[in-house]
Amino acid sequence: xxxxxxxxxxxxxxxxxxxxxxxxxxxxxxxxxxxxxxxxxxxxxxxxxxxxxxxxxxxxxxxxxxxxxxxxxxxxxxxxxxxxxxxxxxxxxxxxxxxxxxxxxxxxxxxxxxxxxxxxxxxxxxxxxxxxxxxxxxxxxxxxxxxxxxxxxxxxxxxxxxxxxxxxxxxxxxxxxxxxxxxxxxxxxxxxxxxxxxxxxxxxxxxxxxxxxxxxxxxxxxxxxxxxxxxxxxxxxxxxxxxxxxxxxxxxxxxxxxxxxxxxxxxxxxxxxxxxxxxxxxxxxxxxxxxxxxxxxxxxxxxxxxxxxxxxxxxxxxxxxxxxxxxxxxxxxxxxxxxxxxxxxxxxxxxxxxxxxx
Amino acid sequence: xxxxxxxxxxxxxxxxxxxxxxxxxxxxxxxxxxxxxxxxxxxxxxxxxxxxxxxxxxxxxxxxxxxxxxxxxxxxxxxxxxxxxxxxxxxxxxxxxxxxxxxxxxxxxxxxxxxxxxxxxxxxxxxxxxxxxxxxxxxxxxxxxxxxxxxxxxxxxxxxxxxxxxxxxxxxxxxxxxxxxxxxxxxxxxxxxxxxxxxxxxxxxxxxxxxxxxxxxxxxxxxxxxxxxxxxxxxxxxxxxxxxxxxxxxxxxxxxxxxxx
Amino acid sequence: xxxxxxxxxxxxxxxxxxxxxxxxxxxxxxxxxxxxxxxxxxxxxxxxxxxxxxxxxxxxxxxxxxxxxxxxxxxxxxxxxxxxxxxxxxxxxxxxxxxxxxxxxxxxxxxxxxxxxxxxxxxxxxxxxxxxxxxxxxxxxxxxxxxxxxxxxxxxxxxxxxxxxxxxxxxxxxxxxxxxxxxxxxxxxxxxxxxxxxxxxxxxxxxxxxxxxxxxxxxxxxxxxxxxxxxxxxxxxxxxxxxxxxxxxxxxxxxxxxxxxxxxxxxxxxxxxxxxxxxxxxxxxxxxxxxxxxxxxxxxxxxxxxxxx
Numbered sequence: 001x002x003x004x005x006x007x008x009x010x011x012x013x014x015x016x017x018x019x020x021x022x023x024x025x026x027x028x029x030x031x032x033x034x035x036x037x038x039x040x041x042x043x044x045x046x047x048x049x050x051x052x053x054x055x056x057x058x059x060x061x062x063x064x065x066x067x068x069x070x071x072x073x074x075x076x077x078x079x080x081x082x083x084x085x086x087x088x089x090x091x092x093x094x095x096x097x098x099x100x101x102x103x104x105x106x107x108x109x110x111x112x113x114x115x116x117x118x119x120x121x122x123x124x125x126x127x128x129x130x131x132x133x134x135x136x137x138x139x140x141x142x143x144x145x146x147x148x149x150x151x152x153x154x155x156x157x158x159x160x161x162x163x164x165x166x167x168x169x170x171x172x173x174x175x176x177x178x179x180x181x182x183x184x185x186x187x188x189x190x191x192x193x194x195x196x197x198x199x200x201x202x203x204x205x206x207x208x209x210x211x212x213x214x215x216x217x218x219x220x221x222x223x224x225x226x227x228x229x230x231x232x233x234x235x236x237x238x239x240x241x242x243x244x245x246x247x248x249x250x251x252x253x254x255x256x257x258x259x260x261x262x263x264x265x266x267x268x269x270x271x272x273x274x275x276x277x278x279x280x281x282x283x284x285x286x287x288x289x290x291x292x293x294x295x296x297x298x299x300x301x302x303x304x305x306x307x308x309x310x311x312x313x314x315x316x317x318x319x320x321x322x323x324x325x326x327x328x329x330x331x332x333x334x335x336x337x338x339x340x341x342x343x344x345x346x347x348x349x350x351x352x353x354x355x356x357x358x
Numbered sequence: 359x360x361x362x363x364x365x366x367x368x369x370x371x372x373x374x375x376x377x378x379x380x381x382x383x384x385x386x387x388x389x390x391x392x393x394x395x396x397x398x399x400x401x402x403x404x405x406x407x408x409x410x411x412x413x414x415x416x417x418x419x420x421x422x423x424x425x426x427x428x429x430x431x432x433x434x435x436x437x438x439x440x441x442x443x444x445x446x447x448x449x450x451x452x453x454x455x456x457x458x459x460x461x462x463x464x465x466x467x468x469x470x471x472x473x474x475x476x477x478x479x480x481x482x483x484x485x486x487x488x489x490x491x492x493x494x495x496x497x498x499x500x501x502x503x504x505x506x507x508x509x510x511x512x513x514x515x516x517x518x519x520x521x522x523x524x525x526x527x528x529x530x531x532x533x534x535x536x537x538x539x540x541x542x543x544x545x546x547x548x549x550x551x552x553x554x555x556x557x558x559x560x561x562x563x564x565x566x567x568x569x570x571x572x573x574x575x576x577x578x579x580x581x582x583x584x585x586x587x588x589x590x591x592x593x594x595x596x597x598x599x600x601x602x603x604x605x606x607x608x609x610x611x612x613x614x615x616x617x618x619x
Numbered sequence: 620x621x622x623x624x625x626x627x628x629x630x631x632x633x634x635x636x637x638x639x640x641x642x643x644x645x646x647x648x649x650x651x652x653x654x655x656x657x658x659x660x661x662x663x664x665x666x667x668x669x670x671x672x673x674x675x676x677x678x679x680x681x682x683x684x685x686x687x688x689x690x691x692x693x694x695x696x697x698x699x700x701x702x703x704x705x706x707x708x709x710x711x712x713x714x715x716x717x718x719x720x721x722x723x724x725x726x727x728x729x730x731x732x733x734x735x736x737x738x739x740x741x742x743x744x745x746x747x748x749x750x751x752x753x754x755x756x757x758x759x760x761x762x763x764x765x766x767x768x769x770x771x772x773x774x775x776x777x778x779x780x781x782x783x784x785x786x787x788x789x790x791x792x793x794x795x796x797x798x799x800x801x802x803x804x805x806x807x808x809x810x811x812x813x814x815x816x817x818x819x820x821x822x823x824x825x826x827x828x829x830x831x832x833x834x835x836x837x838x839x840x841x842x843x844x845x846x847x848x849x850x851x852x853x854x855x856x857x858x859x860x861x862x863x864x865x866x867x868x869x870x871x872x873x874x875x876x877x878x879x880x881x882x883x884x885x886x887x888x889x890x891x892x893x894x895x896x897x898x899x900x901x902x903x904x905x906x907x908x909x910x911x912x913x914x915x916x917x918x919x920x921x922x923x924x925x926x927x928x
Contacts, residue, residue, distance in 0.1 A: 013494045014487075076721045128912050130720035131654045135863050136912055138856070139905035146902050150895070198482035202490060203465075203472045209455050210466050217453035220415060221529065222441035222470035231476065262856070266728060273725055278457065319740045326732030333726045334714040 036186055041179050049178035056291045057185040058246045063271040063283035064196055065239030070269065071277035072200060073232035074212030075125050079137035080240055081264035082121075082144040085257060087114040087241025088248035089154050092163050096156050103168040107245040114241020115234040117144075122233025126226055129215075141262050148257040164254030181250050188246065192239060197280060199235065208232050209278075240268075273329055276341025285340040294321050364585070365393030368569055369414070369537060374423035376409055383409040384420065385593045391537070396563055396570045398580045401590035402613070407573040408450065410590065411539055414571065415440040415447050441470060446535035448526040450542045450573075456515035460506060460525050461497065463514055467532030468493040500531050504558060520551035527558065531566075538562065540572035544579055552576070556583055581605065589613075625771075626889050627882060632775035634881020635782045639837040640858035641865065641873035642786065643830040648867045649806040650826040653712065654720065656727040659855025660734035661831055664703065666838025666847040667738050668696040670747035689751050693835075700831030703734070708824045716809075735852055744849060749842040778840045785836055786874060789829070793870075798825060806868075857901070860908035866918030876919065880904045 010016040020026040044053065066080050091110025094101050121140035125133050148154050155163050167176040168184070175184050199205055207228045210218040219225060248255045267290060275286020297317050305312035332339055369391040376384040384406045391397045399407050412418040414425065416435035425432045427443055435443070446467070454463050472493060474486040501507055504524050509517060514525055523543065530538055543559065544552045560583055562568050574580045580587060581601040589597035589610045597603075597610040604610055640658060647655040655661075673692035677683060680691075707730060715726055793799040804812040805822045813819050841851060858877070865876025884900040892899050911918060 013491055013498070074721075076724070124909065124912055128916050131724055131867075132863070132912050132916055134721070134724060135859060135905070136909055138859065139902065139909045142902040142905050146898055150898055195480040198486070199476070199480050202479045202482070202486055203469060203474065204476060204479050206458070206462055206466045207469060209458055209462075210469075213455035213457065214453045216417075217449060219437040220417065220441060220447055220449075220453075221467055221533065222438060223466070224438055235476075269725065269728070315744050316740060319736045319744070322732045322736030323740070324736075326729040326734075326736060329729030329732065330711045330726050333718075333722055333729070334711070337722070 033190060037183070041183065046178045049182045051295065052291055054178065054181050054185055054251050056287055057182070057189050058243050058251055059268070059271065059291060060284050060287040061185075061189050061192055061246070062240050062243035062268055063275065063287045064193065064280065065236045065243060066268045067272045067275075067277065067280070067283045068196065068200070068208070068239065069232050069236035070272055071279065071282065072205060072212065073208040073229065073236075074215075075122070075229060075232060076130065076134050076269075077137040077236075078134050078262070078265050078269065079121060079140040079144075080268040081260040081262060082137075082141040083114045083118055083237040083240035084244025084247060084264065085144050085148055085260035086117045086237075087111050087244035088255065088260065089148055089163075090114065090241070091245035092165060092248065093154065093156070095165055102170075103165075103249065104170055107242055107249065110245040111238045111241035114244065115238040118233040118237025118240075119230050122230055122237075125229045125233065138262075141265055145257055145261060148260075162254055162256040163248075165249050168249055175250065185246060185250060188242070192242070193280065196239070200280065204231065212278075270325060270329055272339075274332055274339055276339030276344075278338060279341035279345075281344065282339050282341035285344070289340070290325075293324065294318075297321055297324075364395050367391070368393040368428055369571075370424075370426040371414070372424040372426065374410075374413055374420045374425075376406075376413055376418055376420040382593050384413065384590075387423075387590070387593075387595045389588045389595065389598055391569060391571055392586075393569055394563070394567050395585040396559070396572070396583055398584035398587045399571065399573050399590060400575075400577070400580055400587060404592070405590040406593040407590055408541060409593075411447065411541055411571070411573055415445050415539055441533065444533075444536035445539060446530035446533040446537075447539035448523070448530050448541055448543060450545060452519075452522045452526050454514045454522060454526055454529070457513060459511050459513055460517070460528075461501070461510050463525055464497045464500060464528045464532045465493065467529040468497065470533065497532055500528050503531070503561070504528050520547050520554075523547065523551075523555065524558070527555075531562065534566075535568060537569045537571060540570065540574075542573055542575060544574060544576055552579060559583060626885050628771060629775075630882035630885030631878055632772070632779055632881070633885065634878040635779045636837060636840060636877075637854075637858045637861045637881055638874045638877025639782050639785065639833055639840070640854055641861040641877050642789070642870065643833045643837070644855075644858065644862045645865075645867065645870055645873045646789075646826055646830045646833070648862075650802055651712065651805075651823050652720070652809075653715075653723045653727060654867070655830065656724060656855060657707075657731035657734055658830065658834060658858070659852045660731035660738070661700070661703070661834035662838040662841070662854060663847075663849065663852040664734050664738040664838075665696055665700055665831065665835035666749065666842040666851055667742040667747070668699045669693060669835065669839055670749045670842060670847045671742045672696060673749065674747070685750065693839075696835055697832060700835055701828050704827030704831050705824050707827055708820060712823060712827075713820055731852070731855075735849070739849070746846045746848040747842075748846050749839055751839060751843055774844060778844070781836065781840065785833065786870070789833075790870065792829075798822075802826060857904070860904040862918070863908040864911055864918055866920040869918070869920035872918055872920035880907065883907060 018026070020029060040053070062080065062084060065083070066077065069075050069077055087107075087110040089110075090113035091106045094106040094109050095103065117140070121137060124136035128136065149161065152158075155161060167174050169175070170184070173180070175181055200208075207218075207223050208231075210221070210223050211225055211228045211232075215225075218228070244260060247259065252259060271286030271290050272282065273286070274289055275284065276282025294317075297320060298314075301317050301320060302312045336342055367390045371390065372388050374384055374387045375382070387406075387410065399410055401407050409418060413420050416432075416437040416439060419434065419436075423433070425435060427435075427445075432439070432443070455466070458466075472489055474489050478485040501510060504527065506521065506524055506528065509521060514522060517525065527540075527543065530540075540559070544555055547555065556579060559570060559572070563570050572580075572584070584601060586599060587597070587601055587604045588595060589604055589607070591613040596613055597607040599607070640662060643658045643661070644655060647653055647658075669692050672695045673688050676691050676695075677688045682688070711726060711730060715723055718726075793803060801812070801817045801822055802825065804815075804817055805819065809819065812822075837854075838847070838851065841854065861876040861880045862873060863876075864879060865872025865874070884904055887903045888898075888900045891903075
């Protein structure tokens with residue numbers, strides 16, 4: 001069957017404004033999600049789950065948060081890692097300080113705390129933007145880096161400075177095997193992605209995009225920049241906070257502040273640039289790319305080096321990684337500011353017309 | 359020119375003065391707008407027309423003067439307040455969201471009337487969807503009215519200039535304003551597009567009873583469609599009246615018509 | 620009192636180094652509107668080149684003279700920075716002209732990554748030392764005024780002198796030479812400058828070269844003090860609050876902003892740090908910058924930013 005919409009007519013506005021208006025798209029999404037839930041656990045080994053899939057899912061969630069802020073609302077942030085840290089440490093404190101706190105509730109509360117912190121450090125966006133806003137978000141990054149390292153209360157006075165949490169127990173389901181972790185993160189990601197899609201196709205998303213594209217002029221059509229910007233910071237930080245809590249609770253188990261350093265912030269920004277600003281799918285593409293590339297290079301470079309009789313050290317692999325990331329950032333900013341997601345949708349557009357391109 | 363009856367004074371501007379640093383953009387300007395009329399502000403380049411419009415909808419705050427909207431004083435109006443009070447406007451340099459579809463752009467204009475909270479929107483089913491459908495129906499009426507059905511789903515950035523202007527107008531109409539401010543609605547258009555735009559403006563005025571305040575360069579158009587005209591020159595008011603009166607005003611002729619036409 | 624003065628002087632010295640890095644920021648921002656996040660990476664790159672060539676050259680040429688080796692290494696490093704500047708303009712910047720500030724900023728982040736990667740691939744990623752013969756021993760000053768006098772590093776003192784010299788020669792270059800005049804014209808208005816026949820791309824290469832040289836000088840001073848290592852790359856982040864404070868377009872702003880931040884960091888660390896657990900230097904500078912952003916976004920000496928509808 002061709003991928004096209006000939007003969008499909010919408011007879012109500014309701015049918016027209018579905019999340020995926022083309023049935024083929026809708027079925028494809030359902031099939032992918034079903035495969036992710038049922039097929040993947042049957043096919044994949046533990047290493048895959050631990051090294052690739054779980055990090056990919058959590059970073060996708062984080063990238064989605066960054067994309068809401070950077071891609072949809074046009075506010076730059078270099079403090080995404082800090083929001084993750086706030087989420088992780090807040091969730092940790094809820095866990096250890098309140099008896100019988102369910103882990104899922106702690107994670108969500110962690111997200112809420114991150115949202116509050118996001119609003120405070122997003123407030124400068126009301127006055128400044130671009131580079132200046134980047135500096136304000138960097139201030140948040142460095143402040144929280146310091147706070148979680150030096151203020152012992154946050155780490156429950158742990159002597160080593162690192163904190164750890166027991167396995168999550170969700171209504172009797174103990175999440176400890178890689179498969180469990182994968183399914184749990186997948187569930188969270190699916191729910192959060194659907195909510196993001198809903199927000200972005202509705203009034204909230206339109207307000208954010210209006211701020212991104214029109215800025216001062218947006219107030220004239222009755223959009224309050226303060227409300228739009230701060231909600232974008234709040235929602236974005238909420239996503240990042242939940243992702244941070246998952247990163248700590250599920251992926252790492254025990255962690256130190258360095259897990260959420262400025263490098264993490266830059267990595268998340270890069271995911272969004274490479275994946276695609278202003279596209280939900282871009283967050284997934286970007287996260288996949290950034291998770292897979294180092295593993296791929298680690299496997300491939302020594303092989304390629306071997307062909308020419310060269311020794312490839314681990315350090316070299318990480319330098320090459322730097323070079324590739326950096327070049328790709330510049331490349332995408334110059335050639336395709338909407339990233340892989342746009343390349344993907346251009347391809348799909350072509351496919352829609354295929355085989356009659358005119 | 360038409361036989362309609364105007365209502366009360368809906369917008370009254372009193373002794374407005376605005377300056378940027380040492381530059382006096384507007385000096386002691388007063389005029390009023392009657393309900394249901396088409397009111398034009400004309401003048402040569404740099405006369406202060408755009409500043410005047412920006413004062414009316416709160417983008418600039420005048421240093422002196424009073425804005426009375428339906429009997430209420432709004433000396434310190436901001437643009438959000440203006441939007442809430444029923445003023446909508448279009449922009450000279452179209453300020454649309456280039457990446458969004460025409461439909462979404464117009465839906466943005468319904469923003470003030472949408473009440474679903476963030477959580478409801480995230481869940482979508484229920485309140486948010488119901489609301490979205492209601493407003494979609496209203497927006498479709500406007501799309502029909504302005505004859506832009508065929509480009510409903512097109513990203514605005516891909517449209518030609520004339521159509522973008524029409525979308526800008528559609529978004530302003532989606533706010534269901536009592537007063538519609540148009541900033542050079544015909545600038546840069548060809549003759550046919552201008553005729554279309556004139557027709558739409560008059561239709562809006564006629565069918566919805568919307569009061570229209572517009573700035574325009576094209577004298578011919580202004581004289582044809584407006585009921586009353588204010589003439590500005592170097593930030594001062596030099597004429598005010600029906601098109602015929604203004605045309606006969608010697609100050610206007612020397613300052614404006616004589617100079618550039 | 621002596622202790623306070625010592626802290627103050629220490630702050631001024633490290634502030635001078637911030638100023639040097641900040642100067643690189645300001646030069647490029649003035650001329651091309653790009654906020655160059657890669658300035659730190661350039662410092663690292665230049666310092667690595669300097670350190671490694673001063674190590675390699677004696678081996679290649681079979682001679683032991685430290686001065687000649689350093690001089691040659693410096694020349695090579697300058698040449699390398701020119702090539703880097705030219706490549707950056709050629710491969711990235713010219714395609715990004717007139718983009719939004721945020722896009723340019725992200726692009727320079729990408730450039731920073733590339734430079735870090737290439738630099739470490741070519742020159743290695745260990746800690747290297749630069750020995751340009753700076754005296755290490757401290758001197759006592761003002762012994763007659765205070766009990767015990769004030770301890771100052773000669774090295775710091777010389778570094779400050781070099782930095783001052785660099786600033787002065789840059790100002791002369793900007794004010795007195797034809798190229799400098801062209802640079803200022805470009806900084807004022809790209810299009811106007813282009814329309815009177817100033818070649819934009821060449822000017823940008825020159826600006827990046829100058830920024831590369833300031834990076835090299837900063838790299839040598841920091842490197843000889845602390846060794847050349849990857850962390851040099853992050854001094855861009857330390858110097859960022861400096862330019863916010865001083866104003867992005869102002870050369871004196873960069874200098875004075877650097878001094879203020881340097882002193883502020885040291886004083887806050889010494890007098891405030893003990894109460895909050897120490898290590899506050901980094902975010903203190905940023906908080907200071909944040910306050911400025913909220914109340915005076917153009918910085919101390921910058922030009923006012925005006926929004927238009």
